[in-house]
Amino acid sequence: MNAPTSAPAFDHNLYAGCAAQIVSHTRELAAKGWTPATAGNFSIRMSADLAAITISGKDKGRLSEADIMVVDMDNRPVATHHRPSAETALHTHLYRRYPDVGAVLHTHSPTQTIAGLLYAPEGRVRLKGYELFKALRGHTTHEKTFDLPVVPNSQDMDELTASVDAVLSEPNTWGYLIAGHGLYAWGKDISEARRHLDAFEFMLGCELEMRRLRG
Numbered sequence: 512m513n514a515p516t517s518a519p520a521f522d523h524n525l526y527a528g529c530a531a532q533i534v535s536h537t538r539e540l541a542a543k544g545w546t547p548a549t550a551g552n553f554s555i556r557m558s559a560d561l562a563a564i565t566i567s568g569k570d571k572g573r574l575s576e577a578d579i580m581v582v583d584m585d586n587r588p589v590a591t592h593h594r595p596s597a598e599t600a601l602h603t604h605l606y607r608r609y610p611d612v613g614a615v616l617h618t619h620s621p622t623q624t625i626a627g628l629l630y631a632p633e634g635r636v637r638l639k640g641y642e643l644f645k646a647l648r649g650h651t652t653h654e655k656t657f658d659l660p661v662v663p664n665s666q667d668m669d670e671l672t673a674s675v676d677a678v679l680s681e682p683n684t685w686g687y688l689i690a691g692h693g694l695y696a697w698g699k700d701i702s703e704a705r706r707h708l709d710a711f712e713f714m715l716g717c718e719l720e721m722r723r724l725r726g
C-alpha cells in the first residue's frame with residue numbers, strides 16, 4: 512500500500528458532492544444484486560490529479576459519505592489513513608488514459624461474472640444489432656457490431672492494468688469484462704457511466720439468454 516501523500520489539498524465541497532453521488536448510485540446497484548458481499552468499487556474524478564473512491568472492503572449497499580476517500584492518480588490516499596479500493600489502479604488507469612473520463616463504476620452481477628467466464632477464450636463479447644448501442648456515447652445505430660473486451664482476471668494489479676491497457680484500442684469502448692469477476696464501465700460523469708453500465712448489463716443478459724435458447 513502506498514503511503515498517504517501530504518499534498519495536494521482538495522476542495523471539501525467538491526469531495527462531499529462526489530461522495531454523495533457515489534453513495535446514491537452504489538446503494539441502487541447493490542439493491543440490484545450487482546455488488547455481492549463487499550464486491551464493487553466506484554469513483555468520480557475530482558480534478559486532473561485526484562479522484563474520490565470507495566474505501567476497500569465495505570458492504571457497498573450500506574455505504575455512507577464517510578466511506579468515500581480521495582486518492583491521487585498514483586493510487587496514493589490523500590489526507591486520510593483509510594485504505595482505498597484494492598482495484599484503485601484500474602480506476603486511475605482510465606483517468607490517466609482518458610482525460611475526459613469523469614467516473615468509473617465496477618460491479619459483479621451474475622450476468623457479468625458468467626459472461627466474463629464464457630467469453631474469456633475469445634477475449635471479447637461480440638454484440639450485434641442492439642438498439643441499446645445508442646445508450647453508449649458515440650454510437651448512433653444498431654447496424655453494427657460492438658466488441659466488449661474480456662481480460663483474464665489477476666490479483667496482480669500491474670498485470671491486470673496492462674491486460675486492460677492492451678485491449679482498449681477502439682474509441683468509445685466504455686467498458687470491459689474481467690473473466691469470472693465483473694464489469695468496469697465509465698463515462699464523462701457518473702450518470703453517463705451508469706447508463707453505459709446498465710446498457711452493458713442488459714446486452715450481456717440478452718447474449719446469455721440467446722445462448723441458452725440456442726442450447
Ligand SMILES: CSC[C@@H](O)[C@@H](O)C(=O)COP(=O)(O)O
Nearest residue numbers: 548549550551552567568596597
Ligand atoms: C468481495 S471480493 C471482491 C474484491 O476482491 C474486488 O473485486 C472488489 O470488487 C471489491 O474490492 P474493494 O477493495 O472493496 O474495492
Ligand SMILES: [Zn+2]
Nearest residue numbers: 550551617693
Ligand atoms: Zn471487483
